[in-house]
Amino acid sequence: MTTIHSQPYRPWFVVLLLAFAVLLAKGTWFSASAVIPALTTEWGLDDTSRAWLTMSVQLGFAFGAFGSAMLGLADRWSSHRFFTGSALLAATCTALIALFADGPALALPLRFLTGMALAGVYPVGMKIMATWTQRGRGLAIGVLVGALTIGSASPHLLNVLGGIGDWRRTLLLAAGLAALGGVMVAIAVREGPLRATTPRFSWSQVVEIVRERPVLLANLGYLGHMWELYAAWTWLPLFLLASFEASGVAAYWAGLAAFVAIGIGGIGCIVAGAFADRLGRTTITIASMAISSGCALVIGLTFGGHPWLVTAIALLWGLTVIADSAQFSAAISELSPPSLTGTALTLQTSLGFLLTLITIWLVPPLVNLVGWRWAFAGLAIGPVIGIWAMTTLRRSPAAARLAGGQR
Template identity: 45%
Template sequence: MIQGSWRALLWIGLAELFALSLWFSASVIAPELIQVWNLSSSSEAWLSASVPLGFVIGALISSYFGIADRFNPRKVLALSAFLGALVNVLLILVNHAFFGILLRILTGAALAGVYPTAVKILSQWFPKKRGLAIGILIAALTLGSSLPHFIVIFSSSLNWQLVIICSSILALLAAIIVNWVLEDAPVIPKKLPFSFKLLKKVVSNKPVMLANYGYFGHMWELYAMWTWIPIFLTASFTSYTPGISPWFIALASFMTIGIAGGIGCVIGGFVSDKIGRANLTIISMVISGICCILIGFTFGQNIWLTLLLSIIWGMSVISDSAQFSAAVSEVAEVEYVGTALTFQMCIGFLITIFSINLIPFIQKMIGWEWVFACLAIGPILGIVSMLRYKRHELR
């Protein structure tokens, strides 16, 4: 264990928590932005889908030019958080959907320098047995992604610009923490750059691709759930109790995505070191897949029943997230680990764009009762893949 590693994890996690508040900063104020930008219902999903699109673009550019390898990754993370804060706050000056969506894409590109770079820095501080550390980092990511819902609890009656400004301030704090408080790791690992030439080796490595397929199924479910569960809870709670307060709905969303998700990440990281990565991912996807199917049956029913199932879903849907990347890093050859991880991340986030946009389309046809069942496809395919991966893990 490197001296000061847990202190570094504290600062990295705190910075990640603050910076990732940018991800859903526009999504939680979608009703206001729909009016301000005159968004059509078909364009509403792009408030969230535009961010992963930008993330993929940013990740490919960063990896291709080896930015985190050529420059100090701590400085890269700080600059990325600062740029994300700047681009995000410009939303308050925009009154047209095209420019708003463009800024969301640029926000996603900036975040591509935050999350992957934070993982890289963490690997420098925790060269071995980093399961729990990665779990805590993903918990910070999860909690950070849900922070806009927390802000809405206290600002639901105020101007929507306050949510944007608060999330940008948090991202700016992340940049300050990383640049002036976090120290550089004493151990610098070997560079693992992305290379299109090595991509053929990635796709021909069966264990790597099985872990990737598991991740793709996981991502099909994750961000669509995070994007639409607050809308589902709003419709369900309002159906059961028409006069329910908006702050309670925001609190329920924050508890489902942030609190439950963060707890799930930490538990998942701890358990994976005990029972193996494949077993943890299979258990998590079984639970989350069942929740995909059952959550619709609670629509318009008792609020506490709906909230309980959504919290279980929130814990299980993210508890295995870090393990897919860890699995790839363990079975891929050192020369193309960087390429394999970038490939996994980019395809995974591209998939989220389709599932995020699919939900409102299906919801109009079959209603909230059955719409989330289509997300169960991801966990089912992921379970099959990780069962097959398990054979390679046991060798």
């Protein structure tokens, strides 16, 4: 009898197990962001401190990804041990906030370390996945990014299930699940037969990358995407909470709506991954950014309106805001000369997460200035620039190298 561990099924068994572990570990990313209302009350946070609860993770991840690429850690250390150690470190930092933090002074450095640790989770998970898949890699990437998305949404569900009355419980639950994900990989995941050395980052190659116009356009598309993504994920739950409260709806339902609105992006990632190789990377990214930017412009107009209408637009936004994410990395790998791929991907990731610091910080002052009605409108700027970049790339001869000729 054929078992799940036999050769035809083994790659997808590893991909799915790895995706589940990523889902569990990524809950630490927004664990503190999910309980911002409680922390604001208990710690007396201002807008800047609230923003830094997420921004510190973004900054830590950028530093971690850059440092890992510079030192070649993914090749020096066993990938499954690297993943496990990183997940356990993220879990430890998150638990320490719940157990010992009584304000931003301790919480923010621990959040930064959490971000650095998570740089050893998703990128390393992607590396392990690549050693098991060749055909069907687009779908596998979509599954992994989908898991990342649901994991990012999971703290809002944990908050609904038991943390609304005690924010520490939400963080401890997220920490426990991250530790479980790390242990799962340590026990059951190893690299596959397609293992290859990870291309290294090199400062000397940065100028060459800038001169590669197709790569530059794909990076610009990615930066436009990132301008919107993490600010939406950070502040959409608070928008929903404020909107539901204005309609007289309990916080419980706002938390549940936030989880579904962010988590539904996982479906978008899988669908986009499945169709990208057929319809083309530029087609998927342009369509996703067009819809998500429209949602950013429109959702504020529904503030305080019927919860079903607000939730419907939030769901559409969540579905499309992340759906195209993996396609930008895939485009870079296809457009870059092999010798430049490592530097190009590292540069893309680091610049993208550094850019998110601006929009995450920007939304609260905009709420104070123009209210929730228009606070998200500025996020549409990024996707508009991204659409221009990907449309320009689509018209170039280099687009023939994308997705086997599917532009």
